[in-house]
Every structure is written in C-alpha cells, then in structure tokens.
Amino acid sequence: MSHDRSVDAASISSSPNPVQRLKALAANPLCGVVIALVVIFVLSSALSANFLTAFNMKIIARSLAFVGLVTIGQAILMILGELDLSVGAIGGLAGVAGGLLMVQAGLNPWLSLLLCLALGTGCGLLNGLLITRLRLHSLVLTIGMAGVYGGANLVLTKGVAITGIPSDISFLGRGMMAGLPVPFVILLVCLAIVSFVMIRTPLGRYVYAIGSNNAAARMLGIRVDAIRVCAFATAGFLSALAGIVMVARLGTAQPSIGDTWVLAPIAAAVIGGVATTGGLGSPFGAVLGAVIIGIIENVIVLFGISPYWQSIVSGGIVVAAISFDAIARRYFNREA
Amino acid sequence: MVLLKATGIRKAYPGVVALDHIDLTLEPGKVHILAGENGAGKSTLIKTLSGLVRPDEGTLVIDDADALHDPRLFRRVAYVPQELNLFPYLTVAENMFMPFARSGFGRITVSEKAMEEKAASYITRFGIQARPSQKVAEISVPDQQLLQIARAATQEDFGVMILDEPTSSLTARETERLFRIVDDLRVQGIAIVFVSHKMEEIFALGDTVTVLRNGRSVGSFPMEGMTESELIRLMSGSSVKLDEQFQSSPSARSDETILEVENLSGPGFEDISFTLRRGEILGFAGLVGAGRSEIMQAMFGFRKFSSGTITLDGKRIPPNRPDKAVQAGMVYLSEERKHHGIFPLLSVRENIALAVTKDIAKGGVISPAREKSIVAEIIRQFDVRTSSPSKKIMFLSGGNQQKAIIGRAMARKPRLLIFDEPTKGIDIGTKFQIYRIMQRLAEEGVGIILVSSEMSELQRCATRIITLYSGRINGSFDHDKTDVSTLVASIIGSPETTHVA
Numbered sequence: 001m002s003h004d005r006s007v008d009a010a011s012i013s014s015s016p017n018p019v020q021r022l023k024a025l026a027a028n029p030l031c032g033v034v035i036a037l038v039v040i041f042v043l044s045s046a047l048s049a050n051f052l053t054a055f056n057m058k059i060i061a062r063s064l065a066f067v068g069l070v071t072i073g074q075a076i077l078m079i080l081g082e083l084d085l086s087v088g089a090i091g092g093l094a095g096v097a098g099g100l101l102m103v104q105a106g107l108n109p110w111l112s113l114l115l116c117l118a119l120g121t122g123c124g125l126l127n128g129l130l131i132t133r134l135r136l137h138s139l140v141l142t143i144g145m146a147g148v149y150g151g152a153n154l155v156l157t158k159g160v161a162i163t164g165i166p167s168d169i170s171f172l173g174r175g176m177m178a179g180l181p182v183p184f185v186i187l188l189v190c191l192a193i194v195s196f197v198m199i200r201t202p203l204g205r206y207v208y209a210i211g212s213n214n215a216a217a218r219m220l221g222i223r224v225d226a227i228r229v230c231a232f233a234t235a236g237f238l239s240a241l242a243g244i245v246m247v248a249r250l251g252t253a254q255p256s257i258g259d260t261w262v263l264a265p266i267a268a269a270v271i272g273g274v275a276t277t278g279g280l281g282s283p284f285g286a287v288l289g290a291v292i293i294g295i296i297e298n299v300i301v302l303f304g305i306s307p308y309w310q311s312i313v314s315g316g317i318v319v320a321a322i323s324f325d326a327i328a329r330r331y332f333n334r335e336a
Numbered sequence: 337m338v339l340l341k342a343t344g345i346r347k348a349y350p351g352v353v354a355l356d357h358i359d360l361t362l363e364p365g366k367v368h369i370l371a372g373e374n375g376a377g378k379s380t381l382i383k384t385l386s387g388l389v390r391p392d393e394g395t396l397v398i399d400d401a402d403a404l405h406d407p408r409l410f411r412r413v414a415y416v417p418q419e420l421n422l423f424p425y426l427t428v429a430e431n432m433f434m435p436f437a438r439s440g441f442g443r444i445t446v447s448e449k450a451m452e453e454k455a456a457s458y459i460t461r462f463g464i465q466a467r468p469s470q471k472v473a474e475i476s477v478p479d480q481q482l483l484q485i486a487r488a489a490t491q492e493d494f495g496v497m498i499l500d501e502p503t504s505s506l507t508a509r510e511t512e513r514l515f516r517i518v519d520d521l522r523v524q525g526i527a528i529v530f531v532s533h534k535m536e537e538i539f540a541l542g543d544t545v546t547v548l549r550n551g552r553s554v555g556s557f558p559m560e561g562m563t564e565s566e567l568i569r570l571m572s573g574s575s576v577k578l579d580e581q582f583q584s585s586p587s588a589r590s591d592e593t594i595l596e597v598e599n600l601s602g603p604g605f606e607d608i609s610f611t612l613r614r615g616e617i618l619g620f621a622g623l624v625g626a627g628r629s630e631i632m633q634a635m636f637g638f639r640k641f642s643s644g645t646i647t648l649d650g651k652r653i654p655p656n657r658p659d660k661a662v663q664a665g666m667v668y669l670s671e672e673r674k675h676h677g678i679f680p681l682l683s684v685r686e687n688i689a690l691a692v693t694k695d696i697a698k699g700g701v702i703s704p705a706r707e708k709s710i711v712a713e714i715i716r717q718f719d720v721r722t723s724s725p726s727k728k729i730m731f732l733s734g735g736n737q738q739k740a741i742i743g744r745a746m747a748r749k750p751r752l753l754i755f756d757e758p759t760k761g762i763d764i765g766t767k768f769q770i771y772r773i774m775q776r777l778a779e780e781g782v783g784i785i786l787v788s789s790e791m792s793e794l795q796r797c798a799t800r801i802i803t804l805y806s807g808r809i810n811g812s813f814d815h816d817k818t819d820v821s822t823l824v825a826s827i828i829g830s831p832e833t834t835h836v837a
Contacts, residue, residue, distance in 0.1 A: 200702045202693035209690050212679035219638060219676050220690060220744075221662025279681040 033272045033288045036321050040295055048302045056298065058181055062249075064294040065183030066091075068287050069242040071265035072187075072194050073124075073235030075286035078269050079198075080231050081211040081278030082138040084127060085262055087239040089149035092258035094120040095243030096153055099162035099253025102169075109168040117240045123149055124236020128229035146262070153255050162253040173249025183245050187287070190238065194283050207231065211278030267318050268293050292321060338397075339364050339495050339527045340385065340413070345394035347380055352723065354380040355391070356551045362496055362527040367518065367541045369559070370531045371571055372548035373763035375721070375733035378531055381548065382498050385529065386415035399495070414488035418500040418531075418761070420480050422487075424473035428466050429455035432487050461520075462486040463513045477624065478510040485517065497521060498529040503537060504761055507623050507789070508824075515540065533763055535564050547571055572765040582617075582771040582797045583815065584778035589615035589799070594783035595648050595752055602641030604630040605807040612752070612783045617774060619798025619815075620787040622827050627807040628787045629671060632754050636668040637661045648752055665751030669741060669758060671787070673734065677741045680730035684722050684740055685711045687729045691744040710747075718743035719769065735766040742773060752783040759793065771797050791820045803827050 045052040070087050077084050098116035101107045107115075127145055131138050175182040198204035210217045210224050218224050242261065247253045265286075272289030274281030296317050300310050340362040347355040355377050362368055370378050383389040384396070387403070387410030396403045403409040422431050429452045433441050441451045452468035459466060464482045466475040472483065481502060488497060499518075503511045518541055521528060532538055538545065538559075545562065547554040547570040554570050595612040605627035612618050622628045633639035635646050637658045646653040648664050661668075670676035679687050688711045689696060696707040711725055718739045722732055729737060738758065745753060755774065759767045774797060778784045788794050794801050795815060803811040803826040811826040 201700055202697055202702065205686065205690060205693060205702070208682060208686070209679050212681040213675070215676050216679055218658050219636075219668060219670060221659045222690075223659045275681075279679070 030273060030282070030285050030288070032324070033285055033292070036271070036324065037288055037292055037295075040292060040299075044295060044299045044302075048299065050302050051299065056302070060291075060294050060298050061184040062181040063298075064291060065181070065187040066242045066246055067261060067264050067268065067294070068187045068290045069190060069238045069245075070235075070261045071268045071286050071290045072190055072283045073238035074265040075269045075272070075274050075281065075283040076194065076198070076207065076231050077138075077235050078266070078274045078276060078286075079211045079278060079281055080207050080228060081214065082131070082228065082231065083142065083266070083276075084124070084138065084232060084235050085142040086123070086127060086146035086149055087235055087265065088258035088261035089146040089153065090120050090123045090236050090258070091239040091243035091246070091261055092255065093123065093149045093153045093156075093243070094240030095247045095257040096157050096162060096253045096255055098244045099165055099247055100156060102166055103162050103164050103253075109166045113169060113244055116244050117237060120240020120243065121233050121237040124233040124239070125229060127236070128232030131232070132225040132228055157253075157255045159255055161255065163251075165247055165251050165253060169244075169248045170251060171248070172245050173247070173251075183249065186241070186245060190241070191283060191287055194234075198283060203227070203230075208279060211280075213279075264293055265290065267322075271318065271321050293318065337364060338362070339399065341395075341397045342385065343395045343397075345381070345384055345391045345396070347384065347389060347391045353551050355384065357394070358548070358553045360385070360546055360553075360556070362529065364495065364525040364527050365522050366543040367522060367528045367530055369538050369542035369545040370529055370548065371538065371545055371567065373571055373735070373765055375550075375735065376548040376571075376763075377551040378548055379500070380551075382415065382500055382529065382531065385496070386410060386413045386498055388415075411491065412493070412495045414491045414494040414497045416485050416488045416497070416499050416502060418502075418504065420477070420484060422472045422480055422484060425471055427452075427469050427471055428459070428464070428475065428483060429468040431472055431483060432458060432490055434487075458486045458490065462489075462517055478506045481505055482510065482514065482517075485514070489521075494526070496527045496529065498531075500531045501533070501761060502530075503532065503534065505624065511537070533761065535567070538567070539564070549573060568764055571763070580768070580796075582768075582775040583799050584615050584617055584775055584784075588779040588781070589613065595646070597635060598645045598647075600631065600634060600641055600644030600646065602630070602634050602639065602644075605634070605804075608644070608809055610802055610809065610812070612785065614781055614783070615778055616800060617778045617784045617786055617798050619794040619801040620785065620804065621789075621791065621794055621801055621823055622804035624789070625806075626804040626827065628804055629756055630807075631804075632668060632756055632785070632787060633670075635661075636666060636754065638668070662748070665749075666754070667745045667748055667750040667752070668754045669745055669756060671757035671760060673737055673741065673760075678729050678737055680728065682729065683726045684715070684720065684729050684732065685725040688714050688740060688744045688747065692747045695747075714743040714747055715740070718746070718773075735762045738762055739766065739769070742770065746773075746777075750782060752785070753777060754785045754787070756787045757789065758786070759788075759790075767793075791823055794823070795820060 050056055070091060074084065074087060094116045097119050098112050101112035101115055102109050127142055130136060131141050172182055172186070177185045198207065206217065206222045206227055209220070209222060210227060214224060239258070239261070243257055246257050268289035269281065269286035270276060270289070271292055272281065272285035272287065274286050293314070296314050300313055305313060338361055342358065342360040345355050345358040346353070358381060360381070370381065372378050380389060384391050387407055390404070398409040398412050401409055423434070432455050433451055436446050441447055455468035459468060462482050462485060464479050464486065466479050466483070472480060475483070485499065485502060502514060506514060518528060518530070530541055542559040544556055545559055545567065546556040547567070549571065590613065592614040593611050594614055598609050600608040608631050620628050630639060634641040635653070637653065637656050637660065640656060648666060651664060653664055653666065654660050679690070685707065689707050692710055693702070696702050696710055715722070715725060720740045720743060721736050729740060732740070742758070758770050762770070774784050774786065786794065786798055798815050801813045801815060801818065801823060802809055803813070803823060805827060813823065
C-alpha cells in the first residue's frame, strides 16, 4: 500500500502543471465513479440523519453483496465483450437446488452448497460452450438460457419456497466477521481474487486483449474460445454463490431469488467504467458502481419515497450518473 | 490564381506539436504532393484543410475569404480519406449521394430511380465496375476505393480534392484508372492534394511538392528537376541508398527445410505446395484477390482449409488452431494492422507485453518491474516512437504501430515469420528498417515469408519469389535470375512467361 502511494506521489510531482495533472487523473477510468460515489455519499449523509449510522451501513453492505457478486462476473464478461442475461436465473436455480438438496434430499448442507456452486458453474460453462462452439451471439443465447434455467427453477419448486433450510449455513447470510456482514466479506474476497487475476496474471491480460480486439488476440495465439468459456463459467459460479448466500440469509429458498440480478449489475458495470463494447474497465470499478446503486436504493427507502416512484427515481439517477461520466470523459479526453 | 492559401498553421496536441507554422498554397489545375514520413503531420494538415481540425493559430483562405470564420467555405474542399468508410449494406448509388438532403435526392422521400440514373454517370466517369443498385459489400475493394473518390466528387462545385493515399489497395490497372481521373480533374481546373508514399506516383502526377518533417514544413518545391534521392533526403533528413539490397547472404542459406506445405486447398486457393529452406526470404507475389493472405492465414490456422498439410520443423501444424501454430513457432503479421494487429484500447506496453507474458510472469504472477524493463528494451530495439509506453497504441502513427507489432512478434523468438504487406502505408525510412530486420532474422536462421504487392519490395528482399494467379501457384523464380516484367507477366496470368523453376 505504502509502495503504491509513493509511486503515485512521484508521478504526480513530476507532472508539469496542475491542468495536466487533473487531466491525467480524469483519464483514469475510475475517476468518474469515485467522484459520483463521494457526491452521493455526502449528499445522503447531509439529507438524512439515518443514513450514516452503523446499522444502516450494515444494511447497505449486506444487501450490496448479492448484486455485487453477480456484478463481478458480468464485468468480466463485459470486458471480454460478452454479456450474460441468464446470471439471475442461474443464481435462482442454484439457490433452490441447494435448498432442495439440503431439505428434501437431506444431504449435508456444506456438500449441498458445493453441489449448487458446481451447478451454477456448469450452467455458465454450458452457456460458454454453446456460444463458442455454435458461434452464437451471447446476448441472444443467454436470453434463451435465462428462460431454460428460470423454467427449471419453477419445475423444481412449482413456484413454492423451500423452507427449513438447516441453520448450519445461516452464518453465511446473517453472520458477522470482523465487524462486517459475512456476505460483504465474501464479496470482498471474491473481488480481491478476481482483481488480482485480472491485473497481475497473463489470463487477465488476455481477457482485456480479447475484449479490445478479438481477431488480433487469435492471431497472437491466445486461446480465445477457451478463455471465453472460462469467463462464462466464472460468472455462473459467482451467481450461484450469490444465490446460495441469499438462501442462507433468508432461511428459505425462494424461487424468485435472482429476479433483479440481471439489469442492475450491467448498469453498475457501466457506471463503474466498463465499456459495453469490451476491453475497458475493471471489476473493482463495476463493484463501485454497484455500491452507488445500493446507496441510491437505500436512500429512497430512508426518504420514504413511494414504492411506485422508486424505480423511476433509481433509473433516473442511473441515467444521470452514466451521462455525467460520459460528458466528463469527453471533456477531459477531447484532445487525446 | 490561388484557390486555397494556408499561412502559419499551427496545431498542438497534449505533448506534441503536430503542425508548426505550415504554409501551403493550392492552385487550380495543379497536383500538389504532400510528402513526409509517418507522423510528419500530413494527416493533421489534410484534416485542417478540409475543416475537420481547427488550427490553434494561422489563417486559411479559400476563394479569398477567411474559411476559419466561415466554415461553409470548406464545402469547396472534397476530402477522400485513406481508409474505406462506406456503408457496406447500402447500394452504390445510396453511398454516393448520402446524405440525401445535400445531394438533392431526398428532402422527404428518396427517389431511387433518379439517384441511380445520376450514379450511373459517375460510375462511367470513374470507371467503377459496379451497378448503381449493387450493395457495396458485393463490389471489390478497389472499386470501393474509386467509389469513395466518386462520392467526394458529387459534392457540388468543389474546387479542391484531397486524396490521402488513394492507391494503397489498388493494383496497377486500377491505379492507371485513378491517374486518368486525376488528369481529368486537373483539366477541369480542380486543385488536387495528393498524399502518397509511392515514388512512381509522386513523380508521375505531381506539379509541386510540399515536404513535411516532424510537423514542420521543409519547403515547397516544383517537381520539375526533383530527383527521387533528393526527395527522400528532404523527407527523412538523411540519405538512403536506393539500390540497397536486403537479401540474406548466400552463406546463411542451406538445404535444411523449415516449412513444407503440401497440396493445401481451401476457399480462395487450390493445391498450394512449396517449401521454405533455412536462410531464405520467400516472396509471394500476386494481385489483390489472388489468394495470398488466404493461404497464409490458412497455414496459420486462422482460416479454414479443406485439405493439405503444413509441416514446420518436421512437426505437423493442426488446422484451425492459431494457438498451436504460435506454440510451434509460427508468427503471422497481418496486412490488416488495425483489425488483426493492435489492441487499440490497450497501452503500447500492454500490447507488447501480451507476447511475453511467460517472461514477465513468475509463478503465474506478472511482475510490473520486469514487464517495464522487457518492454522498454523492445521499444528501444525496434525504435518505436511514443511519448510514453503507457500511451494507448491507437494514438501512435501507423509506422510506429507496425514497429511495435514487429517487436512483439520478435519477442516470441519465432521459427517462421510471415510478413503480409509489412510496409503498407509506411514511410521509406521505416521501410528500410523493416527490411533490415527481415534480413537479419533470415541470416539467423528464422524462416521468412514476405507477401507483397510491391514488385520493388520483393526484388529488394526476397531470395525466391512464388507467383500466384487466382488461387494457384503459377511460377517460382530466383530473384537474381528474374526481372520485374517477368514477375508482372506471371501475376497477371500471362501464359507464355509462366514457368516453374
């Protein structure tokens, strides 16, 4: 950490003038989202006395974890130039499958958890294989697969929640660790691992390369299709993880888990600087985008805005955040 | 009489002065050549003249009025960019007259019939081989290039036409056609700005030449009395020997076979067999569409083929697996630098590092310090000019992008390097640098294949030249026993000269 800071200080002090320093800062893709986050945080604290309380922060952190996990997976895919609209359905299917294994089949809860993660990974793998082998467009294929996985969910549960989830795993959803909600800790661990892979390993570099220019990546001998399949499998795994942690938190396996995990992660990733066309952004930025959305949703509740208006307000703020970011970037990059 | 006069044009971008007090005068009926190496500022100057870039300082007078204060005057300037930017799924006529409101064919509804009738006259005039109702995606690349010029000429009462390397994807015959068009325009009193790296064109067409170097004007000179070596000296600031040869030395050659291709057939090529021996630079000549790139890409596994075998160092290369081809030591440098070469959004450093991830990663983890030092060494060795390795590669000039890509390929220590048009759109100084690299590699025992449309390039570098005609090999020539006219006869399929050495 101290090392990083010294590097930054050196590079800033060597910059010739404040304007260029500002431009270099603005060119950083995380700049927009960090500013937006600070503004929203300060505004919320000022406008609502109930916002900046330990209790409320815990609520935000806990509910953020689920969309956050899915966002990490979706961000990897978006950097790669792909999109998976079945992540929510995979999360739901994995969640209820875990519930069924624990409750109806009576399997060991931890074994069930592993199986349900394997199921989610398998669903992602299947998406990836179909897309790469049949040369399908990921958007179209995953719309179809969302129907398949969502339908499997309903067939298994008949639309009824599975109750009586063993308390062994409730720690995952409700527990605290080092003063933080466990789901949030899980999110941080996953984010740290994925960020490390993306920045410091050849595999991560290849993901950016493929997203930036798929044909050139193939010409360089990068195993483009293998990496795409891996990315879909990773996104499936992360969705399943979100699904099962949600089951642990609720104590029941609701068939509706994951219904809201499709569009929010995409919006979060875009707010966080991930380009829908691939090659740009980072999972870290995407999760910051998810934090913004999480805070907005929380504030809407705190302000007691009518539930009928909530979606207009949160949607509007998302559009405003993206527009602000785009305008700011164009302004600072005009010359480059 | 003066049509356009630019005085003291200056344009700076962060960290670089692209144009530094440039003067330029265009007269009707004259061809004004703009010459200079890659990154000399030609593109910026052209964009300034056509109103796409606004200069920081200077004046631009068109028809005796200040164009910087009255942008409508830029309508007098027709600009044909180097890259094709047509709408592939619209018709030839639609492409020609887009936007319709401007050309008078559609204020509310578009009159297809009237448009196609008018398009037909342009098609004849510019010698385009297409019907007005044909989709652009269906016509050949050279015809698309000519269509682009025709489109610029539909602009009403233009007085200046700017052509930015218009012949880069044209073969000899279409270049002829283009020359006739330029002559026509000249007779009509149009002032023409012509950008080219090809000496034959510059000397065939030019009346005046303005030479740019590093954003400054070296001066404007009449083409009369100008010599090739003088022009190169003005452009590069140093002299190159025009008759310099880059063949690998005979002592480096041996009978050891590096690559053997047998009966390779696929879409666009048939029954291709040849061998590449140690120390050779094997040239491939052929017209656009003769199947040159298709064969190379099939060998590399980037393109499908139906039958045949490829053997590198005694090992079979599996089909459709570029990754296996790279593992076996094969590297392909595509003609399409933009589509197949660079990663535009990544920095120069990241672009190069992609090829050396194994060297910069310890135990699977990349060491930023090692990455920096290894990449810096490659940048230095291949003379890639960039203000910083962290700069996005898309902001570099074409020649520097190419050097970065070659450096990246070399870092892999390949056994076989396929150069597909390595000097397309690249200035002469950099060209010779690339030739020298090829020569050195061949002498070190790396197999080199050079695909090129420029006969002079093949003559200068290749030790043996294979000619292709509509997808088949129709000749193989030792460079020292062959002259250019024999090669040209062979690539156009002239039967009496065809023989297999």
